[in-house]
Amino acid sequence: MPNSKVIVVKLGTSVLTAGGTLLNKPRLVDLASQCVELRKAGWQVILVSSGAVAAGRAALHKDVGNSIAEKQMLAAIGQGQLIHLWQSLFSIFDVAVAQLLLTRADVEDRARYLNARDTLTQLLSHDVVPIINENDAVATSEIKVGDNDNLSAMVAILANADRLLLLTDQSGLFTADPRRNPDARLIETVGEIDEHIIALAGGAGSSLGTGGMATKLQAAQIAQRAGIETVIAKGSESNVIVNIHLGLAKSTKFIRFNAPLDGRKKWLLSGPRCSGALICDAGAINAVCSQGASLLAKGITDVSGQFQRGDLIELKNIQGKVIAKGLVAFDSQELEQIKGLHSAQINEVLGYQGANVVIHRDDLVLLEHVAT
Ligand SMILES: Nc1ncnc2c1ncn2[C@@H]1O[C@H](COP(=O)(O)OP(=O)(O)O)[C@@H](O)[C@H]1O
Numbered sequence: 001m002p003n004s005k006v007i008v009v010k011l012g013t014s015v016l017t018a019g020g021t022l023l024n025k026p027r028l029v030d031l032a033s034q035c036v037e038l039r040k041a042g043w044q045v046i047l048v049s050s051g052a053v054a055a056g057r058a059a060l061h062k063d064v065g066n067s068i069a070e071k072q073m074l075a076a077i078g079q080g081q082l083i084h085l086w087q088s089l090f091s092i093f094d095v096a097v098a099q100l101l102l103t104r105a106d107v108e109d110r111a112r113y114l115n116a117r118d119t120l121t122q123l124l125s126h127d128v129v130p131i132i133n134e135n136d137a138v139a140t141s142e143i144k145v146g147d148n149d150n151l152s153a154m155v156a157i158l159a160n161a162d163r164l165l166l167l168t169d170q171s172g173l174f175t176a177d178p179r180r181n182p183d184a185r186l187i188e189t190v191g192e193i194d195e196h197i198i199a200l201a202g203g204a205g206s207s208l209g210t211g212g213m214a215t216k217l218q219a220a221q222i223a224q225r226a227g228i229e230t231v232i233a234k235g236s237e238s239n240v241i242v243n244i245h246l247g248l249a250k251s252t253k254f255i256r257f258n259a260p261l262d263g264r265k266k267w268l269l270s271g272p273r274c275s276g277a278l279i280c281d282a283g284a285i286n287a288v289c290s291q292g293a294s295l296l297a298k299g300i301t302d303v304s305g306q307f308q309r310g311d312l313i314e315l316k317n318i319q320g321k322v323i324a325k326g327l328v329a330f331d332s333q334e335l336e337q338i339k340g341l342h343s344a345q346i347n348e349v350l351g352y353q354g355a356n357v358v359i360h361r362d363d364l365v366l367l368e369h370v371a372t
């Protein structure tokens with residue numbers, strides 16, 4: 001389907017267990033059949049399916065705690081069951097599925113990222129539904145994404161998706177956690193995800209969920225900046241996956257930014273973690289944001305954190321707001337020495353020939369865009 005659009009559908013544990021502790025099979029049947037309907041309407045569907053820990057817990061028939069080691073064991077038990085279930089359900093509709101288990105390391109490293117992207121592209125071009133989860137059994141805290149909301153945003157970028165649909169146990173983002181505040185109202189549309197929006201989001205609704213609304217906003221923000229629309233909706237609402245596209249389901253829609261980014265810049269937005277930050281004056285911020293300029297040492301007022309040349313770092317304004325991310329051409333110690341200097345002075349101060357700019361514009365991705 002060369003002209004079809006790509007949607008990443010993230011199914012939270014809350015949806016797959018229908019509020020219980022076990023995977024709810026009728027719910028999974030219904031969701032698989034909705035995905036098949038969407039494919040008939042010309043969409044290519046990628047699932048990010050949580051539920052391995054819940055499935056493992058149910059399979060073990062024993063009381064198991066919530067330590068990391070115990071959850072890793074449960075995920076190892078449950079993932080097989082989960083994919084087996086999806087496979088049998090999609091086979092009813094004659095649709096093949098594939099399992100991809102990812103960790104942060106798979107998106108942080110550019111070569112691994114491109115490998116994962118090639119696999120996804122191949123699967124989609126062969127009409128297979130990729131079913132993705134974090135590789136919980138082996139993911140240590142350093143390489144863990146940690147929650148499937150953020151993982152699904154990374155996958156959406158990886159797959160160059162048009163839309164990210166986060167299905168959970170609420171109809172979207174409310175003005176407060178609806179479980180705690182019965183007067184909370186649904187917010188139907190969100191533009192920029194600023195600190196006021198972030199302040200509305202609380203943690204998980206049950207002991208089974210990870211991250212709650214807070215990680216869904218993080219995901220929406222990553223996707224938004226990469227030019228992907230995110231919708232949060234309730235997984236138990238009848239025919240929700242299909243109805244979202246018809247505008248018939250209640251939801252929160254996060255407007256996508258106009259981001260004509262190349263693949264490498266999208267990768268910068270999705271994968272690597274930032275190892276430090278450069279605080280820049282208003283002139284530098286303006287040059288970078290409005291004139292498409294590279295970042296020069298002259299505009300840097302402060303250096304925060306320890307980082308190496310080639311690391312991804314944040315660029316902040318004097319007020320501490322993160323404006324951009326980029327791959328830096330000097331390490332943090334060098335930058336301590338050359339911050340505020342004219343380019344012509346740099347070689348003299350360092351005693352060797354450095355790069356011409358601190359962050360080249362091709363290595364810089366802006367986080368502030370005009371919404372379309
Ligand atoms: N402002 C909010 N609007 C909606 N839900 C919220 C908000 N703040 C916190 N939540 C909680 O987020 C929960 C959904 O996240 P989570 O439990 O992690 O589910 P999932 O397994 O679907 O990821 C909801 O049940 C709700 O209690």
Ligand SMILES: N[C@@H](CCC(=O)OP(=O)(O)O)C(=O)O
Binds near residue numbers: 012050148208
């Ligand atoms: N990877 C874990 C789920 C992690 C997660 O983010 O859960 P959830 O918040 O329910 O989407 C699992 O399969 O159990």
